[in-house]
Every structure is written in C-alpha cells, then in structure tokens.
Amino acid sequence: MFRVVPLLSKRKEYMRKPLIAGNWKMYKTINEAIALANGLKRELLDFDKADIVICPPFTCLSEVYEVIMESEIKLGAQNLCWEKEGAYTGEISPLMLKDSGCEFVIIGHSERRKYFLESNELINKKIKAALVVGLSPICCVGETLEEREAGKTIEIIKNQLEGCLKGFAIEDMLGMVVAYEPVWAIGTGKNATALQAQEVHKFIRNWLAENFSSGFADNVRILYGGSVKPANIKDLMKEADVDGALVGGASLEVSSFTQIVKNAI
Numbered sequence: 001m002f003r004v005v006p007l008l009s010k011r012k013e014y015m016r017k018p019l020i021a022g023n024w025k026m027y028k029t030i031n032e033a034i035a036l037a038n039g040l041k042r043e044l045l046d047f048d049k050a051d052i053v054i055c056p057p058f059t060c061l062s063e064v065y066e067v068i069m070e071s072e073i074k075l076g077a078q079n080l081c082w083e084k085e086g087a088y089t090g091e092i093s094p095l096m097l098k099d100s101g102c103e104f105v106i107i108g109h110s111e112r113r114k115y116f117l118e119s120n121e122l123i124n125k126k127i128k129a130a131l132v133v134g135l136s137p138i139c140c141v142g143e144t145l146e147e148r149e150a151g152k153t154i155e156i157i158k159n160q161l162e163g164c165l166k167g168f169a170i171e172d173m174l175g176m177v178v179a180y181e182p183v184w185a186i187g188t189g190k191n192a193t194a195l196q197a198q199e200v201h202k203f204i205r206n207w208l209a210e211n212f213s214s215g216f217a218d219n220v221r222i223l224y225g226g227s228v229k230p231a232n233i234k235d236l237m238k239e240a241d242v243d244g245a246l247v248g249g250a251s252l253e254v255s256s257f258t259q260i261v262k263n264a265i
C-alpha cells in the first residue's frame, strides 16, 4: 500500500509518499465533474511524486473514474455506510464505492460530525467497514475554535483518535490515513500555521506510536486540511509530520488544485 519513493525531504527517512486529496464536498454536477477531472488529468497525467486523490460526490464517481482511470489520479468518496448491504435507504456501501473505482474514502469529516451528528463510535464502525474491503480511510479529526481557545486541542484530538481507532490491530489498518482539519480553518481562509499543524501532527504520530507501534506510526500519512491554497502548501509541507493535504475549496478549480499538488513537492 505504501509506495516507496525517494523524496528530498525529512519524510525521506520514513518513505512516506506525499498525498494531496481534493474533497469536492457537495459541488459539481456530472458534466462539471467530468470537465474538472479532464482538466486535472491533462495537467497531472504522469505526476507521480505525490499520490493525488479526488473525492467527488457519489453521483459522479463512476463518470470521474472513467476519466482518470488511466492516469495517476486516484478516486475517493466522501462518506460510506458501515454495513455491507441491506435495507438502509439512502446509504452507500463500501463495496459500492469499490465498484465505482474508489480506493480512498473520507470518514468523520467535521461537517458530517456537525450536520449529521456522526460520533466517534459511528466513525469507528465506518473505518472498519472501509478497511474490510480494502478502501483506505482518511480519518478526519480536528478541534473547534472554542476548544482551541480553551487550550483543549490535544485533549480533543486524543479523544477523537481513541474513539475512531478503537479496537483495531495494526494489520487491520493497511492504508490508513489521518487528516488533521481544525474546524476553525475550514472554509474560513484562515489556515493553521505550519507550526500549529506540526504540533498536532506530531502528537498524532506519537499517539499512533504509543497505541500501535512506531513502525506503523512512521508509515501513516497525516494530512493537514483547512484553507490550503497554492500559497501556503509549501510552508505546511516543510514540517516533518505534514505528509500532504486535504483540500476543499481550492480543489474545485483545475489551476488551484494543480498548483497545490506541484507546490507540495
């Protein structure tokens, strides 16, 4: 799962290939999605210095997959159901995502926690369901502004990690990705500074080392998300424990997403 590539960065030691993921959220009709995917394919066809993942809405996964299948760009979804199949009206199963060409799935995004009341317990079930079929979960954690201002950032992240990753063995977690997305930085234009991101990323990696193993922790990619732009990705990526980004708004345009990918290396 973890491709070993030589990198000219602090990540070299552990061979973590950078990963830049675009979360399209609830944007793009099928035609718009095809146009965006075509544009990205044109710009990034053979780009293999980072893993590039795009996560369109469910309705255009298959069409986008048709566009990118012969490129280096990979497909991800934004959510899934924890059950394999059954009477769950309106839900999408892990196998259906695989069937549509997905390799990744975002789980526990703060918007899902906030608007759809997803708990750490539910997120834990979803991560398990993804791993069982070989989808790489991008497990999102992050504190609100009030929590940060109250000095509770690390406590919140720890609590989320404990809940979301409860009961897993290392061998179950192949392909696991963690995304640190401070809620106050999402869609606000106010990104965390590189140092703020590094502090939390380092905590996450140490937590993974303590609770699983240092070998495992060294291989898990930890992404930063929240107002990532072409202008700030370079600084973020200089940090030892920032292995990539989960990009919202700036992933909706060919030029900005392409620039982020290229500036990340």
Ligand code: 13P
Pocket: 023, 109, 181, 185, 186, 187, 188, 189, 225, 226, 227, 228, 246, 247, 248, 249, 250
């Ligand atoms: P923005 O990049 O728009 O702040 O969104 C971040 C995000 O939520 C990615 O999942």
